[in-house]
Amino acid sequence: MMSLALGVACAATAGAQTAIDRTVLPIPEPQYPHSTVFNVRNATPPPRLEVKAPAKAPNVLIVLIDDMGFGQSSAFGGPIQMPTVDHLANAGLRYNEFHTTALCSPTRTALLSGRNHHTNNMGSITETATAFPGQTGQRPNSVAPVAEMLRLNGYSTAAFGKSHETAAWEVSPSGPTDRWPTRSGFDKFYGFIGGETNQWAPLLYDGMNQVEPSHDPNYNFMTDMTDQAIKWVQAEKSLTPDKPFFIYFAPGATHAPHHVPKEWITKYKGKFDQGWDKLREETLARQIKLGVVPAGTKLAPKPEAIKDWATLSPDEKKLFARQMEVFAGFGEYADTEIGRLIQAIEATGQLDNTLVFYIVGDNGASAEGGMVGLYNEMTYFNGVHETVEDILKHYDELGGPTTYPHYAAGWAVAGDTPFTWTKQVASSYGGTRNGMAVHWPKGITAKGQVRSQWHHVIDIAPTILEAAGLPEPKSVNGTPQTPIEGVSLAYTFGDAKAPNRHKTQYFEIFGNRAIYQDGWLAGTVHRAAWEFKVRGPLEDDIWELYDTRTDFSLVNDLAAKNPAKLKEMQALFITEAVKYSVLPLDDRLFERFNAAMVGRPDLMAGRTSLTVYQGMTGMSENVFINLKNKSHTITAEVEIPKNGANGVILAQAGRFGGWSLYLKEGKPTYTYNWLGLQRYTVAAAQAVPAGKAILRFEFAYDGGGLGKGGTGTLFVNGKQVGTGRIEQTQCCAFSADEGADVGSDEGTPVTEAYTVPFTFTGKIAKVTIELKEVKMADKEETERGRKMATLKKALSD
Numbered sequence: 001m002m003s004l005a006l007g008v009a010c011a012a013t014a015g016a017q018t019a020i021d022r023t024v025l026p027i028p029e030p031q032y033p034h035s036t037v038f039n040v041r042n043a044t045p046p047p048r049l050e051v052k053a054p055a056k057a058p059n060v061l062i063v064l065i066d067d068m069g070f071g072q073s074s075a076f077g078g079p080i081q082m083p084t085v086d087h088l089a090n091a092g093l094r095y096n097e098f099h100t101t102a103l104c105s106p107t108r109t110a111l112l113s114g115r116n117h118h119t120n121n122m123g124s125i126t127e128t129a130t131a132f133p134g135q136t137g138q139r140p141n142s143v144a145p146v147a148e149m150l151r152l153n154g155y156s157t158a159a160f161g162k163s164h165e166t167a168a169w170e171v172s173p174s175g176p177t178d179r180w181p182t183r184s185g186f187d188k189f190y191g192f193i194g195g196e197t198n199q200w201a202p203l204l205y206d207g208m209n210q211v212e213p214s215h216d217p218n219y220n221f222m223t224d225m226t227d228q229a230i231k232w233v234q235a236e237k238s239l240t241p242d243k244p245f246f247i248y249f250a251p252g253a254t255h256a257p258h259h260v261p262k263e264w265i266t267k268y269k270g271k272f273d274q275g276w277d278k279l280r281e282e283t284l285a286r287q288i289k290l291g292v293v294p295a296g297t298k299l300a301p302k303p304e305a306i307k308d309w310a311t312l313s314p315d316e317k318k319l320f321a322r323q324m325e326v327f328a329g330f331g332e333y334a335d336t337e338i339g340r341l342i343q344a345i346e347a348t349g350q351l352d353n354t355l356v357f358y359i360v361g362d363n364g365a366s367a368e369g370g371m372v373g374l375y376n377e378m379t380y381f382n383g384v385h386e387t388v389e390d391i392l393k394h395y396d397e398l399g400g401p402t403t404y405p406h407y408a409a410g411w412a413v414a415g416d417t418p419f420t421w422t423k424q425v426a427s428s429y430g431g432t433r434n435g436m437a438v439h440w441p442k443g444i445t446a447k448g449q450v451r452s453q454w455h456h457v458i459d460i461a462p463t464i465l466e467a468a469g470l471p472e473p474k475s476v477n478g479t480p481q482t483p484i485e486g487v488s489l490a491y492t493f494g495d496a497k498a499p500n501r502h503k504t505q506y507f508e509i510f511g512n513r514a515i516y517q518d519g520w521l522a523g524t525v526h527r528a529a530w531e532f533k534v535r536g537p538l539e540d541d542i543w544e545l546y547d548t549r550t551d552f553s554l555v556n557d558l559a560a561k562n563p564a565k566l567k568e569m570q571a572l573f574i575t576e577a578v579k580y581s582v583l584p585l586d587d588r589l590f591e592r593f594n595a596a597m598v599g600r601p602d603l604m605a606g607r608t609s610l611t612v613y614q615g616m617t618g619m620s621e622n623v624f625i626n627l628k629n630k631s632h633t634i635t636a637e638v639e640i641p642k643n644g645a646n647g648v649i650l651a652q653a654g655r656f657g658g659w660s661l662y663l664k665e666g667k668p669t670y671t672y673n674w675l676g677l678q679r680y681t682v683a684a685a686q687a688v689p690a691g692k693a694i695l696r697f698e699f700a701y702d703g704g705g706l707g708k709g710g711t712g713t714l715f716v717n718g719k720q721v722g723t724g725r726i727e728q729t730q731c732c733a734f735s736a737d738e739g740a741d742v743g744s745d746e747g748t749p750v751t752e753a754y755t756v757p758f759t760f761t762g763k764i765a766k767v768t769i770e771l772k773e774v775k776m777a778d779k780e781e782t783e784r785g786r787k788m789a790t791l792k793k794a795l796s797d
Contacts, residue, residue, distance in 0.1 A: 020051075023474045025144075025152040027051050053154035053244050057468040058440060059354040060150070060246045061345070062460065063338055064111065066104070066162060066255040068331065069365030069430070071280075071417030076360065076435035077287030078415070079271065079279060080328045082335035084342060085358050085437050090448045092356070092439030093493070096292040099456045100363050102424055102431035102509045104195060104255075105164045107362040107457055112145045112165070112184075112248065114461030114484035116506070118581045119143060124510060125195065126168045127622070128592040131599025134581030137167045139179055144476035146461040147185025150246045153470055156236050158188035160229045161250040164195050168622040169601045182207050186248070190228040194620070197221065197252050197737040199259035200401040201654070201747045201756075203618050210618050213746055213757070220261060222253055226337040230344040237348040244468070249341065253334035254327060256366065256377055256406040260399050264329030272324040275309030275317065276414040277302075283417040291450050292435070293418060293552060300420040300430075300553045303528060305371070306410045316372070319392050323373045323407035326399040352441040355467050357460055361434040365415030367422040367529040369406030376404045378657045379675050381733040382707065401748075404656045404676075409530055418553035426507040427514040427523030427544075429554055443467060444493045451492045454500045454516070454548075458486030466490045485580075506576040511538055511587030515573035519549040522559075522569035526587055534587050543570060608771045612650070614764040617746050618739040624652070629731055631701040631710070631772035634661055635694065637765040642690045647760030649695065650767050651741050653734035654748035654756075661697055662745075663688065663760070664753060668714050670697050671751040672726045679751055682712040684721035693717055699726070701772075707731035742767055 020027055029049050037043040065073075072078040075085040075094065100107040105125040106117030113120055118134035120143055129137025139145075151157045159181050166179045171193050181189035190211075192202050199221045204211040214224070229249060236245050272279065280299055287293035312320070338358075345351045374380055375391045375398070397403050412422045419430030426432060438444065438451075465472060466488045473481055487502045500518075507514040507523065511534060514523025524541040527534045535541075545559040545566045559566045577583045586592070595602035603623045604610070610625040636649045644666040651660035656676045662669055666687025672680045688695070696715040702708040707729055714722040738747045743764055744757040 022153060023471050025149060025473045025476045027152070051152070051154045053150075054469040056353070057155075057244050057470075058443065059244045059345070059350055060464050060468075061354055061356045062111070062248050063356070063358040064108070064248070064250040064362055065331075065334065065360050066250070066252060066362055067366040067423060068254050068361035068434075069412065069415030069417075069422070070361070070419070070433045070435055071283045071287065072331065072365060072415040073335075073360045073435060075437060076292050077283050077290050077417075079283065080331040082332060082360075084335045084339035085360060087339075088342070088356055088358050088439040089437035091441070092437055092444055093446060094292055094450045095436040095438065095455065096450055097452050097454045098359070098434055098436040099429075099432045099454075099505070100359075100361065100434050101457065102363045102426035102507065102512070104362055106509065108250070109139060109165050111359075111457045111460055112147065113139070113143050114146060114458050114486040115143050115482060116458060116485050116580045118508075119482060119485060122165070123508070123582070123586070124592075125164065126166065127195075129167065129598070129600045130586060130592065132584065132586070135586060137600070139165065139184075140482070141477070141479040142482045144473065144479075144481060145185045146464055147246060147248065148476060149185070149465065149470070149473055150468070151185050151187065152476070153468070154243065156240065156243055156245045157186045157247075158229070158232050158245065159186040159191065159248040159250070160189075160225045161191045162197075162252050162255075163189065163191055163193050163250070166193050167601075168194075168620070169595075169603055171620060172603065172623040174603070177208060180208055188232055191225060191250070192221075192252065192737065194737055196255050196257065198257060198404070198748065199252060201738075202252075203737050203739060203747060215756070218261075220259065222251055222334050222337050225249075225251065226340050229341050233341070233344055233348065237350060241348075246464075249338065251334050251338075254330050256369065256374075257404040258323075258326045258330050258399055258406065259401070260326060260330040260333050262400065264333040265326050265399050266329075267332065268325040268328040270321075271328070272321045273317070275312070275321075276306075276410040277309045279414045280417045283414070287418065297418055297552045298555045299418050300555050302413050303420060305528070305530065306413050307371075309410070313388075315388050315392060319388050319395065320373065320408050320410065322395055322398060323405065324411050326405065327407050327411065329399065355440040355443060355464070356438065358437040358439070359434060359457075360436065363434070364419075364421065364423040364425070364431040365412035366406070367409035367412035367424075369408055369412075370530050371409055373408040374404075374406040376656050376676050377406055378404065378730070378733065378735065380406075382657070382675065382730045383732065384675060402655070412529075420554070421525065422529055424509055424512065424529040425525055426509040426512040427525050429521075431509075431512070432507055438493075440467070440493075446494065446496075449496055451496060453489065453492045453498065453502075454519075455489050455502050456486065456505050458484075459489050459502060460486070462486045462488040463490050504572070504576065506573060506580065506582065508577070508582050508585070511541075511585055513573065513585070515569050515576060516548075517569065517572060519547060520565065520569060521546045521548050521554070522566055522573070532589060534589070538585055538587060545569065609768060611766050611768045612740075612742045613766055614743040614760070617741040617744065619741075620737075620739045621734060624740045625769050625771070627652075627699075627769065627771070628729065629701065629706050629708075632699050633770045633772070634697045634767065635770070636661065636696070636767045637692070637694055638688075639692050639763040639765070640666075640688050640690045641762055644687055644690070645760065645762035646758070647762075648741065648743065648745045648754075648758045649760060649764060651745040651750050653738045653740075654745070654750055656748070657730050657734045658738070658750045660745055660750035661695070662754065662758065663762075668695050668716060668721060669753075670712055670714060671753065672712070672729065673750045674728050675730060678728070680712075680724065680726040681751070681753075682714055682722050682724035682726075684714055684716065686721065688716055701729075
């Protein structure tokens, strides 16, 4: 049975809602006849409609950690000390059979809507959207987010941190803004839009307005977003103490880049020297002792690609141990900041009636760092191989602002203990099982107990509605709604032995797919996270079958012993796949990053030139013209004041790869930053004289493949003033989060020759970028490389 407190709360709120129909949102205003009374003194005003949440409706806080596996947090037996989730779990409930989709955007849209990710048109991430229903990357109007449902029922709503639910081509002033956070049910949004961000220098939005970057040397986004959330809670409860809030708190932590103040890294010095194999054993022992894994559970085998720790060289062990120290520090730091938010809620006197879902990971731990990890994630996106020797040069910097790091895949496998696989592998619990703590003193009387009912991320939204005493809406903003596909887990709050209510669930990401039904799990691994080639045709995939009721870690494949059951499960997968727009299965890798090939919108489609203006900043690679692997010119019409000018005219990306056209000591200069490893500079000897001037940079690409070099030449008013070689260029991507800026260089600097933002002190009338004709021999090669690079970039998200 549910707890008495929950029953009383729901009964009270149910009674309060009888006066109005909450199944149609927004709640229609009553229609009153026009008054016929002449003098207001003789008139009685009609009753005013004021939409309020049901009485006793709880505040709701969802905390969603990024890229953290089932076996990483201390609350679920892991090595990373996370005191906040520990406390919430000890004072509430631990869920050890809770599931996500195996990838970022799909999990988040499912969490925020209560519908499956394909119903949200988020079959993968927005950067790999296609023209097929289920894959378009644009949430339909018939799928209203729970934030909008709550807002229209009298809640204050806010989101902080990562929002990777907006189509990549819609993140510009041109919009449409329908799927931006503040048009998706949130009154307040403070965070970044995309798969990841530089935690030391993020590109942020407050609502739909870019935030001016901080230049505090101690700045880190994790602390900033927490400060912003605390300010919002304090103001909301100060002004409207009886109005419940809904907060979606989604840090970029612990997704790459792993950025954390050094003191947090130091706390873990030497704690991973035993390596990932021993760590898996230690973690499983703790999980069994804690009760989140059944006694007798066996450790699933590692994937064949992951080397035994004992076979590694001393340098490999040194580097890999450091990478995990950085990640662990990142996790504890993030959790501690979340603790500040919890304390702030408690200080308002509201924590007892705040329903907290702390979800430890939006998918399994990320193996996208490859076999040795990364110093600069952008090298990976550009097909440049980093070696252990290369990364060791930055040993002491890892985690700091001069690095953009990721750990080796062996730690991801260890982080998903006791399972085999990782993030992206939707066919395995290593990719989809995440720990969750639920805390609500007024609604849950049990403390420190484990709940083992099988549930999925789509079950959170209906749980919130039930706890608040709200019906599922049939229509929102004039659009009939697709019914919620999740099942409320509120029935588990007061009954550890209540039978499962979530009976069937499909999984699918990039061809990795599975089906769950009543304890059985059948699935196939079509491609691992570190593989850029599928293992074979979809029709030839080899399926596995597990009875999860007796095989928690999925070590006993029953496919050969029970072929009839496997066939039944495979047929069920097809039924569910048709029902939820999963078909046709799409395992294409390179093609999905070419918008034209898959029917995805592209702002620059067919464009060979782009004119931009001073003050346009933060233009991502999805909305900016692509200069890579081709000859081009950049022409700037400027006005130089009498005392000369300095500053950036146009720059793209920053410290980890990019380029900048600027004036230094008044002299035209162009710097190309190749992956933070090499900088090439072309500069004029003389300053530009006062008055109007036309500056032009021409790049003559060598051709003959991708990422080749070329010759750069500077002109002032048509006269050549400088030339030089750029020996190599980035073939495929500059940055996951830093954009192109006109009149400044926001975020991190392309070159250490200046300090950001290095705002231009003259006037810029306009800057025009023009692409030169690409030789036909190079076109196919360019296209092929662009597909490969964009694939790698999206997989990192």
